[in-house]
Amino acid sequence: TNPAFKEVLSRIESHEDCRNLPMISFLILPMQRVTRLPLLMDTICQKTPKDSAKYENCKQALKEVSKVRSQVIPVVRRQSSWEEGLQWDFLALQPFPLVSSSRWLVKRGELTAYVEDTGLFSKRTSKQQVYFFLFNDVLIITKKK
Numbered sequence: 001t002n003p004a005f006k007e008v009l010s011r012i013e014s015h016e017d018c019r020n021l022p023m024i025s026f027l028i029l030p031m032q033r034v035t036r037l038p039l040l041m042d043t044i045c046q047k048t049p050k051d052s053a054k055y056e057n058c059k060q061a062l063k064e065v066s067k068v069r070s071q072v073i074p075v076v077r078r079q080s081s082w083e084e085g086l087q088w089d090f091l092a093l094q095p096f097p098l099v100s101s102s103r104w105l106v107k108r109g110e111l112t113a114y115v116e117d118t119g120l121f122s123k124r125t126s127k128q129q130v131y132f133f134l135f136n137d138v139l140i141i142t143k144k145k
Contacts, residue, residue: 034072035101037065073101098140107134
């Protein structure tokens with residue numbers, strides 16, 4: 001409700017270092033990281049030799065990180081209203097919530113897609129640069145405007 005605060009916040013969000021992201025995206029980032037820590041810790045445990053002295057420490061760390069995650073998840077779910085601003089409409093599909101506590105980025109990269117246009121008397125293939133975002137549960141293909 002404070003107009004001075006709104007003005008400062010608007011100025012901060014429009015700064016190039018913030019890449020026009022709203023403040024809420026910076027506030028939720030630490031919680032997202034906490035939810036991914038058990039996955040990272042589990043991978044480290046899998047790569048640690050079981051006969052190593054570090055293995056038991058790793059297992060204990062995984063247990064503790066999982067406890068913290070279980071405390072953070074309900075908070076993240078309660079704050080899901082910020083997610084509404086990040087829903088995308090794909091063609092005529094239902095809005096798609098991109099940000100989710102159970103979704104993480106696996107791989108991303110630029111690829112060349114070969115698109116085949118078939119006409120009545122001809123067939124034409126064109127190249128198109130696309131950018132792929134592979135998450136643990138969805139693949140998103142985009143192209144620059």
